[in-house]
Amino acid sequence: MHWWGPNGFTNMLEKMDFRVGGEWSHIMHGPDGTDYPNKSIFTAIVEHERIEFSHGGKRKGDPDTNFYATWTFEVAGKQTRMTIRGLFPTVEALNFAVKTYGGIEGGEQTLARLAGYLSKV
Secondary structure (H helix, E strand, O other): OOOOOOOOOEEEEEEEEOOOOEEEEEEEEEOOOOOOEEEEEEEEEEEOOEEEEEEOOOOOOOOOOOEEEEEEEEEOOOOOEEEEEOOOOOOOHHHHHHHHHHHHHHHHHHHHHHHHHHHOO
């Protein structure tokens, strides 16, 4: 919760059960005060290789934003290359997430926040 989300966002963790079938639920608080409830179910966890989860979330009044996420990790010494892929049910759902929530830019900001956090721990 120290680095998740775009710049200016904070988080309230409701549940983190990091195992296959486990739930990750949290509320992202936007800098403008908007809340974004999120719920994910972990579907695959392969240590040092891959995490997969189904994700659902929305802002009040918006349609659900659902997608399937795959995060892969390539570990080489003290460095790790992380690749994130999201599979949306339709092109329209993808376009909505990108346009309404700034999905690409927000993802890049989240990864930059992760890099900053890791440099301090």
